[in-house]
Amino acid sequence: MTMGALFYPDWLIRRILREVDVIAMVGASANWIRPSYFAMKYLQEKGYRVIPVNPREAGKEIIGGTAYAKLSDIPVKVDMVDIFRRIEDVPPVVDEAIAIGAKIVWMQIGIRHDGAARKAEAAGLTVIMDRCPKIEFGRLSGELGWSGINTGVITSRRSKVIRRAGTR
Amino acid sequence: MAGAGDETKFRPPGFATLAVHAGASPDPTTGARNVPIYQTTSYVFDSVDHAASLFNLQTFGYIYSRLGNPTVSALEEKVSALEGGRGAVAAASGHAAQLLAFYVLMDPGSNFVAAKNLYGGSITQFTHTFKKFDWNVRFVDPTKPEEFEAAIDGDTRALFCENLANPGGIVVDIERVSAIAKKAGIPLIVDSTMATPYLWRPFEHGADIVIHSMTKFLSGHGTAMGGIVVESGRFDWAQNDKFASLTQPDPAYHGLTFYETFGDFGFSTKARAVALRDLGPTLAPMNAFLILTGIETLPLRIQRHVANATAVAEWLEKHPAVAWVSHAGLKSSPFHALAKKYMPKGPGGSVFTIGLKGGFKAGVAAVEGVELFSHLANIGDTRSLIIHPASTTHRQLTEAQQIAAGAGPDVLRLSIGIEDIDDIIADLDQALAHGLNRAAE
Numbered sequence: 001m002t003m004g005a006l007f008y009p010d011w012l013i014r015r016i017l018r019e020v021d022v023i024a025m026v027g028a029s030a031n032w033i034r035p036s037y038f039a040m041k042y043l044q045e046k047g048y049r050v051i052p053v054n055p056r057e058a059g060k061e062i063i064g065g066t067a068y069a070k071l072s073d074i075p076v077k078v079d080m081v082d083i084f085r086r087i088e089d090v091p092p093v094v095d096e097a098i099a100i101g102a103k104i105v106w107m108q109i110g111i112r113h114d115g116a117a118r119k120a121e122a123a124g125l126t127v128i129m130d131r132c133p134k135i136e137f138g139r140l141s142g143e144l145g146w147s148g149i150n151t152g153v154i155t156s157r158r159s160k161v162i163r164r165a166g167t168r
Numbered sequence: 169m170a171g172a173g174d175e176t177k178f179r180p181p182g183f184a185t186l187a188v189h190a191g192a193s194p195d196p197t198t199g200a201r202n203v204p205i206y207q208t209t210s211y212v213f214d215s216v217d218h219a220a221s222l223f224n225l226q227t228f229g230y231i232y233s234r235l236g237n238p239t240v241s242a243l244e245e246k247v248s249a250l251e252g253g254r255g256a257v258a259a260a261s262g263h264a265a266q267l268l269a270f271y272v273l274m275d276p277g278s279n280f281v282a283a284k285n286l287y288g289g290s291i292t293q294f295t296h297t298f299k300k301f302d303w304n305v306r307f308v309d310p311t312k313p314e315e316f317e318a319a320i321d322g323d324t325r326a327l328f329c330e331n332l333a334n335p336g337g338i339v340v341d342i343e344r345v346s347a348i349a350k351k352a353g354i355p356l357i358v359d360s361t362m363a364t365p366y367l368w369r370p371f372e373h374g375a376d377i378v379i380h381s382m383t384k385f386l387s388g389h390g391t392a393m394g395g396i397v398v399e400s401g402r403f404d405w406a407q408n409d410k411f412a413s414l415t416q417p418d419p420a421y422h423g424l425t426f427y428e429t430f431g432d433f434g435f436s437t438k439a440r441a442v443a444l445r446d447l448g449p450t451l452a453p454m455n456a457f458l459i460l461t462g463i464e465t466l467p468l469r470i471q472r473h474v475a476n477a478t479a480v481a482e483w484l485e486k487h488p489a490v491a492w493v494s495h496a497g498l499k500s501s502p503f504h505a506l507a508k509k510y511m512p513k514g515p516g517g518s519v520f521t522i523g524l525k526g527g528f529k530a531g532v533a534a535v536e537g538v539e540l541f542s543h544l545a546n547i548g549d550t551r552s553l554i555i556h557p558a559s560t561t562h563r564q565l566t567e568a569q570q571i572a573a574g575a576g577p578d579v580l581r582l583s584i585g586i587e588d589i590d591d592i593i594a595d596l597d598q599a600l601a602h603g604l605n606r607a608a609e
């Protein structure tokens with residue numbers, strides 16, 4: 001594994017967050033105080049369709065979305081797979097993401113698997129690791145700064161819109 | 169690495185650009201270019217569900233200005249950016265910021281180790297007021313970093329120092345103190361009020377939390393009280409079991425675990441959502457606005473402050489009424505090498521002390537003889553300021569504590585402003601002559 005620092009330019013993250021519509025969240029929890037629940041709720045609020053993937057919750061609803069046991073059970077086209085799992089569980093999820101034709105594989109903060117990433121990139125997918133889409137959305141939209149967090153964004157432009165909610 | 173961007177093409181903005189722009193992009197609704205003063209206590213919810221998400225901390229947004237306000241958060245992001253930190257929480261004063269930071273870290277019966285060379289009010293806050301919470305302070309000599317190590321025990325939660333101490337011109341070797349903190353698995357908190365992020369960014373030297381009294385140089389014009397706590401985002405709160413308030417489910421928040429949920433900004437989220445919410449020392453939006461405006465010119469002001477202060481210190485060193493000058497930018501200072509290492513853009517800053525040969529009487533006469541300097545209890549104003557600490561800021565301390573804090577009876581503290589240097593020196597010259605005459609009476 002190469003362990004150089006990860007760097008993703010803002011334009012790349014912004015493009016992903018603008019173009020993606022359907023997100024499969026692998027490891028989504030039904031417990032409302034878990035980080036994955038927080039992320040799912042926020043992304044839904046921003047207009048994404050978030051489909052929970054969790055074998056223990058299969059068939060049940062999490063924040064209004066039916067949960068599936070695995071990615072290949074999802075009956076609609078998935079744009080992005082967001083992974084909330086331990087690092088050792090990442091490779092099979094990435095294999096499935098490739099198999100279902102997802103365009104983006106996104107691994108959450110603390111999750112980095114360079115081998116699986118190379119495989120996904122070789123199959124034409126874009127990979128983001130060790131980041132959270134909720135935090136990146138908040139950062140680039142300016143909302144993260146509302147809690148005094150350093151977004152690192154300097155802009156003299158007025159619009160902070162990343163995508164229009166509910167346009168899917 | 170493939171897929172990731174080309175980091176070599178990314179050049180982060182410089183300090184002066186951040187001072188003007190960080191946290192302060194145009195208002196998306198009105199297009200207002202400067203940060204407006206959001207003089208409001210509360211914010212409407214879109215729906216009951218939106219309100220619930222906000223109260224649960226699941227979404228970003230404002231609820232009630234005790235917890236957050238758009239003018240205040242613009243300032244928080246700006247200071248966070250200037251320090252190279254992850255996040256920040258502002259408070260009504262520097263003292264309030266210290267209270268918020270320690271509230272997150274301490275429990276009854278726990279302790280922290282602090283430098284004995286601190287602003288007198290901080291010594292009093294730590295010694296007497298924190299004691300009522302059963303938070304116990306142990307003071308050590310910051311010029312001997314090994315004393316921090318010797319004072320640490322199993323209940324120690326943090327180390328605390330002023331990197332450039334007020335008063336006294338003492339520069340602390342924070343890389344050494346940070347190494348001791350790291351070994352003990354506890355954060356190093358640095359009060360960087362006197363240095364400002366323009367001169368010294370403590371996170372680059374191992375600090376974990378930086379505190380400012382924004383009342384001083386950040387505001388810079390003597391107009392507004394304010395304080396801030398900034399976190400680096402790099403401290404691992406889960407490396408031991410000392411920081412249960414961050415790593416264990418919080419009963420004050422439905423069992424939420426702050427470090428797990430908010431990660432590298434877990435500390436500031438807790439400082440806001442629990443400490444600021446429940447203790448209540450909120451910064452007023454008007455004061456945040458004044459401080460934001462002040463910070464835009466921080467680099468220019470500090471350059472001038474330091475240039476003037478260095479010239480005054482060199483002049484005073486040769487003055488017949490003056491026994492010693494503590495400015496760390498002087499070659500005679502024992503802290504000269506450290507000042508050059510840590511503050512290369514302006515070694516020593518612009519607040520320092522002098523000892524008068526005429527003792528207490530000469531000190532009192534000098535502060536009563538100034539015309540341009542203002543005799544008052546503040547530092548970091550555009551105006552030049554003077555005070556006799558033993559009879560004012562450090563009055564609550566015993567004489568032994570005063571001497572230990574660099575504020576003995578013969579000491580005057582100067583905060584050199586940005587006026588014309590000739591006028592500053594002329595005023596000091598006549599005031600010191602006045603002091604000499606009085607001492608001779």
Ligand SMILES: Cc1ncc(COP(=O)(O)O)c(C=O)c1O
Nearest residue numbers: 261262263287334361381383394
């Ligand atoms: C170094 C230092 N820290 C903290 C404080 C306290 O700040 P405030 O007066 O804003 O409460 C001061 C005030 O003089 C100070 O000089």
